[in-house]
Amino acid sequence: MNESAHELQARALAQLDSIWDDAKLEEWRVEYIGRKGAVNALFEQISALPQAERGAFGKDANQVKTALENAFHAREGAIKQRNLSEALEAEPLDVTLPGRRPQRGRLHPATQTLREIYKIFGEMGFQVYRTRQVESDLVNFQLLNIPEHHPARDNWSTFYVAGTDQRVLLRPHTSPGQIRAMREMFPNPVRAILPGMCYRYEQISARYEIQFNQVEGIVVGHNITFGDLKGTLTEFARRMFGERPVRFFADHFPFTEPSAQMDVKCIICEGAGCALCKHTGWLEILGSGMVHPDVLRNGGYDPDVWSGFAFGMGPERITMLKHGITDIRYFWGNDLRFLEQF
Amino acid sequence: MKVPVSWLKDFVDITLPIDQLAEKLTFAGLEVENIEYIGVAAPANAVGKNGALAWDREKIFVGQLVQAMPHPNADRLTIVRVDYGRGEAVQMVTGAPNISVGDSGQKVVLALEGSRLYDGHKEGREIMTLKKSKIRGVESASMVCSEKELGISEEHEGIIILPDDAPVGTPLADYLGDVILDIKINPNFARAQSVLGVARELAALTEQTVRLPQSWDTREVGVPATDFVNIEITDAKLCLRFAALLIRNVEIKPSPYWMQQRLLRAGMRPINNVVDITNYVMLGYGKPLHAFDYDSLVRRARGNRPTITVRAARNGEQMQTLDGQTRTFSSHDILVTDAQGPVGIGGIMGGSETEVSDSTKNILLESAIFDFISIRRTTAEQKLPSEAATRFGRGIPPSQNVAPARLAAELMRELAGGSVAPALADNYPAPQVIPTIDVTTRDVKRILGIELSTAEIAQILKRLDFEIEAQDENSLRVKPPDYRTDVDGTDDVLEEIITIHGYEKIPSTLIADALPPLIGNRALEQEEEARDILIEAGLQEIVTYSFTNPAHEAQLSAHPNEQDTPFPLPARPYVTIENPISEDRSVLRQTLLPNMLDIAASNLRAASLRNTPRAAMFEVGAVFLTRRQGETEEGDLAQDQEFALPLEPRRLALILSGPRAEKTWQMTRHHTKEHDSKPEESPEMMRQADETPMDFFDLKGIVEDLLAGLHINDAQFAPISHPMFHPGRAATLRLGEENVGVLGELYPLVREKWELPNQAVLVGEFDLEAILAHTQERYIVKPISRYPVIVQDIALIVDENIEAARVEMLIRQTGGALLNNVRLFDVYRGAPLPPEKKSLAYTLTFQALDHVLSDSDAAKVRERIVRRLEREVGATLRSG
Numbered sequence A: 001m002n003e004s005a006h007e008l009q010a011r012a013l014a015q016l017d018s019i020w021d022d023a024k025l026e027e028w029r030v031e032y033i034g035r036k037g038a039v040n041a042l043f044e045q046i047s048a049l050p051q052a053e054r055g056a057f058g059k060d061a062n063q064v065k066t067a068l069e070n071a072f073h074a075r076e077g078a079i080k081q082r083n084l085s086e087a088l089e090a091e092p093l094d095v096t097l098p099g100r101r102p103q104r105g106r107l108h109p110a111t112q113t114l115r116e117i118y119k120i121f122g123e124m125g126f127q128v129y130r131t132r133q134v135e136s137d138l139v140n141f142q143l144l145n146i147p148e149h150h151p152a153r154d155n156w157s158t159f160y161v162a163g164t165d166q167r168v169l170l171r172p173h174t175s176p177g178q179i180r181a182m183r184e185m186f187p188n189p190v191r192a193i194l195p196g197m198c199y200r201y202e203q204i205s206a207r208y209e210i211q212f213n214q215v216e217g218i219v220v221g222h223n224i225t226f227g228d229l230k231g232t233l234t235e236f237a238r239r240m241f242g243e244r245p246v247r248f249f250a251d252h253f254p255f256t257e258p259s260a261q262m263d264v265k266c267i268i269c270e271g272a273g274c275a276l277c278k279h280t281g282w283l284e285i286l287g288s289g290m291v292h293p294d295v296l297r298n299g300g301y302d303p304d305v306w307s308g309f310a311f312g313m314g315p316e317r318i319t320m321l322k323h324g325i326t327d328i329r330y331f332w333g334n335d336l337r338f339l340e341q342f
Numbered sequence B: 001m002k003v004p005v006s007w008l009k010d011f012v013d014i015t016l017p018i019d020q021l022a023e024k025l026t027f028a029g030l031e032v033e034n035i036e037y038i039g040v041a042a043p044a045n046a047v048g049k050n051g052a053l054a055w056d057r058e059k060i061f062v063g064q065l066v067q068a069m070p071h072p073n074a075d076r077l078t079i080v081r082v083d084y085g086r087g088e089a090v091q092m093v094t095g096a097p098n099i100s101v102g103d104s105g106q107k108v109v110l111a112l113e114g115s116r117l118y119d120g121h122k123e124g125r126e127i128m129t130l131k132k133s134k135i136r137g138v139e140s141a142s143m144v145c146s147e148k149e150l151g152i153s154e155e156h157e158g159i160i161i162l163p164d165d166a167p168v169g170t171p172l173a174d175y176l177g178d179v180i181l182d183i184k185i186n187p188n189f190a191r192a193q194s195v196l197g198v199a200r201e202l203a204a205l206t207e208q209t210v211r212l213p214q215s216w217d218t219r220e221v222g223v224p225a226t227d228f229v230n231i232e233i234t235d236a237k238l239c240l241r242f243a244a245l246l247i248r249n250v251e252i253k254p255s256p257y258w259m260q261q262r263l264l265r266a267g268m269r270p271i272n273n274v275v276d277i278t279n280y281v282m283l284g285y286g287k288p289l290h291a292f293d294y295d296s297l298v299r300r301a302r303g304n305r306p307t308i309t310v311r312a313a314r315n316g317e318q319m320q321t322l323d324g325q326t327r328t329f330s331s332h333d334i335l336v337t338d339a340q341g342p343v344g345i346g347g348i349m350g351g352s353e354t355e356v357s358d359s360t361k362n363i364l365l366e367s368a369i370f371d372f373i374s375i376r377r378t379t380a381e382q383k384l385p386s387e388a389a390t391r392f393g394r395g396i397p398p399s400q401n402v403a404p405a406r407l408a409a410e411l412m413r414e415l416a417g418g419s420v421a422p423a424l425a426d427n428y429p430a431p432q433v434i435p436t437i438d439v440t441t442r443d444v445k446r447i448l449g450i451e452l453s454t455a456e457i458a459q460i461l462k463r464l465d466f467e468i469e470a471q472d473e474n475s476l477r478v479k480p481p482d483y484r485t486d487v488d489g490t491d492d493v494l495e496e497i498i499t500i501h502g503y504e505k506i507p508s509t510l511i512a513d514a515l516p517p518l519i520g521n522r523a524l525e526q527e528e529e530a531r532d533i534l535i536e537a538g539l540q541e542i543v544t545y546s547f548t549n550p551a552h553e554a555q556l557s558a559h560p561n562e563q564d565t566p567f568p569l570p571a572r573p574y575v576t577i578e579n580p581i582s583e584d585r586s587v588l589r590q591t592l593l594p595n596m597l598d599i600a601a602s603n604l605r606a607a608s609l610r611n612t613p614r615a616a617m618f619e620v621g622a623v624f625l626t627r628r629q630g631e632t633e634e635g636d637l638a639q640d641q642e643f644a645l646p647l648e649p650r651r652l653a654l655i656l657s658g659p660r661a662e663k664t665w666q667m668t669r670h671h672t673k674e675h676d677s678k679p680e681e682s683p684e685m686m687r688q689a690d691e692t693p694m695d696f697f698d699l700k701g702i703v704e705d706l707l708a709g710l711h712i713n714d715a716q717f718a719p720i721s722h723p724m725f726h727p728g729r730a731a732t733l734r735l736g737e738e739n740v741g742v743l744g745e746l747y748p749l750v751r752e753k754w755e756l757p758n759q760a761v762l763v764g765e766f767d768l769e770a771i772l773a774h775t776q777e778r779y780i781v782k783p784i785s786r787y788p789v790i791v792q793d794i795a796l797i798v799d800e801n802i803e804a805a806r807v808e809m810l811i812r813q814t815g816g817a818l819l820n821n822v823r824l825f826d827v828y829r830g831a832p833l834p835p836e837k838k839s840l841a842y843t844l845t846f847q848a849l850d851h852v853l854s855d856s857d858a859a860k861v862r863e864r865i866v867r868r869l870e871r872e873v874g875a876t877l878r879s880g
């Protein structure tokens, strides 16, 4: 009968091998390892055996029991796994269907660039100081060394406020902020950027808008040199446009002297010439210069003791250069198809 | 300003390739905006507009007509033989009307077979290659050219007849080829408004000396009264100098070819020799001149010596200018007059009665310096911009008045056969003062950041014609040349030094100076924080124009009425633009919403075509409010005129419309499989877009979210009736005692004015500064309880007019510290409730911070709440 324990095990395992569903597995369990199953029947035979054979037989029967129980659990797990896989595989997703995107808002691109500028200059110790948009002729022009009817005024096509005899105007540049910032901060040194909306009387076109942001910068201190201007603005360009050459050359503003324009090597053609840089290989980024002694004086600072530099740039223009935008009207057009791309 | 390089060469040598030369000028502040190539090849990378056709040096020459013979088969054609100094003359057929049978000796442009030319018979500029052909039976391989064929002008009537002295056999490119620099002249570069002026800059940059005409003398000063004219100046401020020369017996005729070419290339049309000469001197030497018909001046003086008086105009004084218009003047205009009245507007335009005509014999040539401010004003008022007015309007040094006039007189003698009276009539009441300026090595170090010795500084300034006197080893005393009035301070001299020394040679440094105190800008930081909260809430930021017009803003009210203009409706006089670009942008906005609604409407229109008509946007920006008596604003300067400037408070406005979420695709599935034992639903079944239209509470939720994000916790919303809003769907936001803005559903009539889609449009506008003033510098975070919560629902029936906010406030007040949270989960009206009643259902969460709360503790609090609500708002518990 010893033989039959092993035979039983072989038969049971062979049968189990082809079982892949829960009901059949249950039948198998009842048949072999259930309370009235074949294994328990083996144990019932023990008492009928001679004393000497009982030990060995019992040991065999126990082995068979353990083997079948283990096989049962293994198969039970395998069936569960196979069922799960089948169920999961039954309804695959088309992963190329479009995703459902959350309702998300974005900052206007002008705000995004302004923030980038704030950040770069902020890390260089500049504070942001916002000044007014509707200005007096005095602060916008005269205190910036641009007397009435001066030819330099040709550079600013200005909107005037009616009924003020042209004493009040919409600032055409952020430079009047220089005077306001200096007067606010005197007698401390100044290191500030002055962002905000400016207005010019223009025919609106792809290149010109009647309103635009500018960011003015002003530094006043002891021993501030043109070298500091170059160093500071070169660092700004590196942070804003990446590691690329810059160049400074003569420009003119009545409120700075000497004055300089800063260009960066074209970000599209790297200098070879393309439509963006009008085939010059360079992109104009900002105007700058050493603060004119009269302007320092108008801000409250003695030009024999203090010196400083100032600069101005257009965030929209910078945004356009960085993203290949060719029409400035997109900015205040606020078409979501434009805004959503930032 | 167009500067022909061929003309520049009169004054300086061109030692650099054109593109390098252009770059050098640009870097020195004379921005070369464009380079035009005429007949010469542009560099491969050139930007030139007209660089297409270079005249082949081997094929296109200056030629001379040897013979012109009749064409055997055509009356209109001529057979010509042209010599170009190389072997036998070339024969060809021409139809040029300015060549007649029998002509010979004219200098012409000869193009040989294979030349590339512009096709004279085609519109525009089309290149063709000259080929051998038979013209009415006569073979012809070459051509005598018109200006159009060479690309010089559009002229194709006749062929070019070159001056008699044109050198036969010279390649045309060498004789007529040119490069034209188009230079943008900044207002501070008045000195460079001529070919000579640009040449001076170039000379300094390339270490050359300018070649001046032999007769050039800027020191000549004459006398006010000569035998031919008497000059009076009433106010030396208006006219700094007035000189005149008399040229007798001129013959008015066209000017010579070379002069016409120079004028054309510099952008002016030739007229006649006398006018051309004045223009030539202006373009070449920067001094506008005016030629009078002298005899008409004498006639007006009844045969006597004319007296020219320069004076301010009398108000209402009139004159017919030479453009035929009668103009009226006022007291700030400068007139050139004689005994009979005005004969010219100083520096701008002459009078028609004394203008040079074809019959003019004697010329009084005026050269004067007028107050540039007055010139600018008159130019603008009379709408008479011109090359002369531009130059006058930027200022011309009085020392530069006579030498160009002498040059012009000399040209009139040469080219118009006149004789020049030697006397110079010259009234010079306020001689030009040349400033003396000190510049030290310390100045250079302090401002430019570089070490230059006085010798180096002197060397640079000498190149710019400065007179230099050494003071000591560290300082110089310098005088700018007489042709410059723009240099009068040390800072100006430093600018000259850096320009010549080179900006690139200044080393870049980082600011070593002390950092100013870092005071920060809390208002701006908070504004940025508000923006961040709003974009996190799903709103798109927009930025709209500050300009609008009053009618546009008035539309915000459903029933416009000047007496009823609650915030944010415009309630003050507008900041009106004197020179608006259009009527719809004539004032500055007093509210953000109207321009924003334009943007919402256009986006919704576009969106309804492609997807969901949904808008969720905000703007942060200034509005402009005319000040009332005594109103001040942060940042005002201590100056009276600040009161003329409007207040510029910052506002926040929001617009919501359409479904809560964009439409998205959905999957529907029929489950056919009998065993459906999936462990979970597939993800695409779980999430579906919430297409419920947004309503008042979506907007309010965003405002609440903003306030919570800014840690403002004293907010209250109170119902209002407002002409912008749907009745019963609007609220004011109160912070403490202050109303800081409004929100609600747009009145349908208002919505229609903006042609918005037929769905609720929720808008709000807030005084952002007032909101931000309520933020806390710091806020306290509450501890979290470790003990279990007890959750109880409560449904209350109240009268319709009882505000939910009041009910909730009472619940919270009564619940005290143990009531951890109150959440409204249902508002119900209708059966079985009686009309005029509603049920509000809340989930109350009770929890203690320091012990386990028992059910009876919670029940006691709940009971207190119910009784309080019964008492105060007549609430009853809804059973079931």
Ligand SMILES: [Zn+2]
Pocket (backbone or CB within 6 Å): A266, A267, A268, A269, A270, A271, A272, A273, A274, A275, A276, A277, A278, A279, A281, A282
């Ligand atoms: Zn490029």
